[in-house]
Amino acid sequence: MQSTIEVNGLTKRYGQATAVDNVTFAVRPGEVTAFIGPNGAGKSTTMRIILGLDSADGTVLINGSRYRDLDDPLRVIGALLDANAVHPGRTARNHLRWLAYTNSIPAARVDAVLAQVGLSSVANKRVGGFSLGMRQRLGIAGALLGDPPILMFDEPGNGLDPEGVIWIRTFMRELAAAGRTVFVSSHLMSELEGTADHLLIMGVGRLVADISMAELLAGASGDRIDVRTPQPTEAMTALANAGGEASTLTTGVITVRGLAGDQVAAALAAAQVTFTEMRAHQASLEEAYLDLTRNVTEFSASPEAAT
Known part of the structure; x- marks a missing residue:
């Protein structure tokens, strides 16, 4: 059987509040699947339900x-x-x-995964x-301990330095290339754009999109044309007069x-405008994501609040 996570009709309520609302999706092997959304969207709750840490209506199957x-x-x-869910004295x-x-895994795996995540030199430090x-690296080592075909990471790049972020991005790509199922939640859009295959x-609380990275970016790019010009105001006027809709990009x-x-x-x-x-x-993931989630963000800042 292929290594998959299958979520069907998942619903989680806390009193009158619905944290996860009838969510259905599958995470498959051989690709990095990114789980993204605004704060309060239900991502962490869904991950906890997958691991049996919270109960919910609907079904979640891991390898069936x-x-x-x-x-x-x-x-x-x-x-x-949660990278902090470790006893500090150990x-x-x-x-x-x-x-x-406690999981009947050979002790030899311990030093192997410490080396894999770059922590061999601090193995005996508290x-x-x-x-x-x-x-974060220690938490990833724990996830790798049983050499599982399915890996799930919630914000694995949190707290990592630039070298560490590059490492985790490359590492997840390598895991997927080896045929493993990689499911990752992150707010680092720039990193996900070069890492994830599927979104x-x-x-x-609702699933807004279940789509490949390529398809999302192509749709967000649309038929727009970018123009670099030293006369942006004059260019926008000329293009509007020609029936176009122009706006400042950068x-x-x-x-x-x-x-x-x-x-x-x-x-x-x-109009004698130089360009x-x-x-x-070419839309970025951040641009496509913000456009798609503009109306499904529970918490957003008001420009007036800064004045």
């Missing part, structure tokens, strides 16, 4: 079984949900030895003295809807 029915859960699914090695012993980034996007760059490339060039030439570059717009 409920988590509580797995004989050796750490050999099936490894997870990092050393990194003893923390992993305890996990290995976790209470670890930075958040070091605890599950949540908003106020300093010196505008983006245009409703006109083909030759029409943009003709309108600028007719140095014209190209098809």
